[in-house]
Amino acid sequence: MAILSRPHAGAAERWGPADEESTLLKQATPTSGTTMDRTTDLWAFFRGGFVPLRDANVSVMTHALNYGTAVFEGIRAYWNADQKQLYAVDLEPHYDRIIRSGRLLLMEVPYSASEMAETTVELLRRDGLQEDVYVRPLIYKSSELIGVRLHNLDADFTIFAIPFGKYIDTDTGVRAQVSSWRRTDDNAIPARGKVTGAYVNSALAKSEAQMNGYDEAIVLTQDGHVSEGSAENLFIVREGTLITPSVTDNVLEGITRSRLIGVAGDLGIPVVQRSIDRTELYQADEVFLCGTGAQVSPVVEIDRRPVATGRPGPLTVRLSRLYFDAVRGRLDAYRSWLTPIY
Ligand code: PMP
Numbered sequence: 001m002a003i004l005s006r007p008h009a010g011a012a013e014r015w016g017p018a019d020e021e022s023t024l025l026k027q028a029t030p031t032s033g034t035t036m037d038r039t040t041d042l043w044a045f046f047r048g049g050f051v052p053l054r055d056a057n058v059s060v061m062t063h064a065l066n067y068g069t070a071v072f073e074g075i076r077a078y079w080n081a082d083q084k085q086l087y088a089v090d091l092e093p094h095y096d097r098i099i100r101s102g103r104l105l106l107m108e109v110p111y112s113a114s115e116m117a118e119t120t121v122e123l124l125r126r127d128g129l130q131e132d133v134y135v136r137p138l139i140y141k142s143s144e145l146i147g148v149r150l151h152n153l154d155a156d157f158t159i160f161a162i163p164f165g166k167y168i169d170t171d172t173g174v175r176a177q178v179s180s181w182r183r184t185d186d187n188a189i190p191a192r193g194k195v196t197g198a199y200v201n202s203a204l205a206k207s208e209a210q211m212n213g214y215d216e217a218i219v220l221t222q223d224g225h226v227s228e229g230s231a232e233n234l235f236i237v238r239e240g241t242l243i244t245p246s247v248t249d250n251v252l253e254g255i256t257r258s259r260l261i262g263v264a265g266d267l268g269i270p271v272v273q274r275s276i277d278r279t280e281l282y283q284a285d286e287v288f289l290c291g292t293g294a295q296v297s298p299v300v301e302i303d304r305r306p307v308a309t310g311r312p313g314p315l316t317v318r319l320s321r322l323y324f325d326a327v328r329g330r331l332d333a334y335r336s337w338l339t340p341i342y
Contacts, residue, residue, distance in 0.1 A: 043126045044160040045119050050126060053160050061144035063153055068197020070140035071101035074292045076164070077124060077133040077341060078328045086124060086133065086341040087329045089292070091117035093255045095137070101193040102139050106150040109139055111157060117339065123159055124341045134164030134293075138196075173300030173312050174289065176229070178278060179205040179217040183227040183250045191227070191250040199231075206230040216289065218281065218302065221250050226276040232289035232297070233257040236280060237315050243280075246273040256290045259337065260319060263326075266333070269315070286313030288320075295327075296320035 044056035064070040073095070077088040095113035102109050111119070120135055127133070142156035181204045184191055189198045205217035209230070217230045226245055228234050233254040235244045242264050247253050264271045281287060287299040287307050296319050298312035307313075312320075326334035 038163070041127075042160065042162065043123055044158060045123055046158045047156060050123065056158060056160065058140075058142070059144050061146075062140070063143045063145065063147075064138075064140035064196065066146070067141070067148060068195065068200070069105055069150065069153075070138050070196040071098055071105060071107070071194055072136060072138045072196055073098045073194060075120070075135040075137070076292050076327070077135060077161070079129070079131050079133075080329050081130075083329060084130075084342070085329060086129065087327065087338040088120060088124065088135070088341060089327050090255050090259070090337050091120055091339050097194065097253070097255070098137060098139060101195060102155070104190060104193040105141070105195065106153075107139055107141075107155045109155070109157065116157070116159075120159055120161075121339060121341055123161055127161055129161075129163055131163050133161050135159060135161040140196075173298040174215045175301040176216045176218050176287075176289075176299050176303075177209045177212060177214040178281070178303055179208060179219045179230075181205045181208060181217070181219060182222050183219040185222050185250060186248075191252055192247070194252060202230040216297075216299070218299075220278060224278065225249055226278060226281060227251055228254075229289045229291075229294070232291035232294040234276075234299075235260070235288050235290065236276060236284035237286035237313060238280070238284055240270070240315075242269055242271045242315070243276060244271070244273055245276055249275055254291055256292060256295070256323075259326075260290055260296070260323070263319065263322060263334075267318075281307075284308070286316050288313075288316040290323075296323045 039053045042053040043050050044053045046056035058065065075088060075091065075094045077086050079086050092113050095116040099109050099113060116137065124133065137159040139155055139157050141153045143153040181201065184198055184201045189195065205219050209217035218234060219227050221227045226234060227249050228251045233244060233251055235242050244257060245251055261271050281302050282305050285308050289297045289299060296316065298316045300307055300310050300312060325331045326337060329338055
């Protein structure tokens with residue numbers, strides 16, 4: 001099962017036939033097939049300066065690698081070919097969130113949100129990409145020592161960016177499974193923080209779903225209410241009202257989630273934030289997932305039951321189109337989300 005690069009790794013280590021394995025990999029891999037070959041052209045912000053991405057490496061003793069003690073973000077920048085412009089989406093809200101996540105791990109972040117946003121702009125200018133991009137900032141416990149704790153450790157900040165297409169299918173819709181894995185609780189590993197180690201929870205759910213033949217997982221809270229997707233927030237539609245789990249239902253407080261709540265307000269669509277029962281998923285008129293990676297992705301089937309007609313619902317399609325127009329810089333009303341790079 002493990003995809004390890006070590007001498008003499010035998011075929012028995014692999015899970016399933018080779019083509020199945022590459023399908024699994026492909027689903028979360030940038031659609032731009034040559035990305036990995038292009039790291040030589042890309043830059044990273046690392047240890048206070050810009051270095052070639054291939055030289056941005058840490059020691060195996062790094063605390064964050066050993067204990068999952070890093071916080072991170074996922075930010076997208078969209079290429080608008082007509083305008084020959086690359087638009088980074090919601091830079092400051094993402095950096096505000098990474099600072100808040102860092103606080104949970106007792107991290108003193110030596111940069112302000114606007115400084116980190118400016119560094120991102122400079123990085124993207126250096127990379128000079130003319131296609132959609134995914135930006136990955138990390139603040140990680142950089143001390144090289146053994147010892148489980150959060151205090152008295154150094155932290156460092158790094159950013160890299162790679163060309164990136166769709167994370168999950170936003171056109172035909174997602175087939176989801178309610179996971180047998182529960183979401184980590186606020187009193188265990190807070191979902192409110194975007195902490196690297198916590199993503200083992202997401203990865204357990206995502207792999208279970210994909211190895212069972214679904215595209216995505218929907219995870220429930222410890223008390224059995226709907227929390228979110230493996231790396232996306234969730235909305236349902238019932239009788240014209242958008243309903244999404246409240247921020248106390250162990251969700252990441254998603255930036256796309258709050259943007260869509262704002263857009264719905266602009267369109268006069270009522271939004272309610274409250275706990276959602278599992279069976280409401282089966283009875284909903286529409287269900288969709290949203291996030292920086294997932295964008296707005298209709299869910300068309302849950303636990304082998306079609307969601308309503310089994311096709312993307314009208315409100316989902318409307319919000320999805322509007323979101324894509326907004327992030328590509330085609331809607332003046334939502335220009336404030338965007339930072340032009342060039
Ligand atoms: N929930 C989880 C667990 C996530 O990892 C993400 C992706 N960051 C989201 C929700 C969506 O958040 P955002 O819209 O800020 O990308």
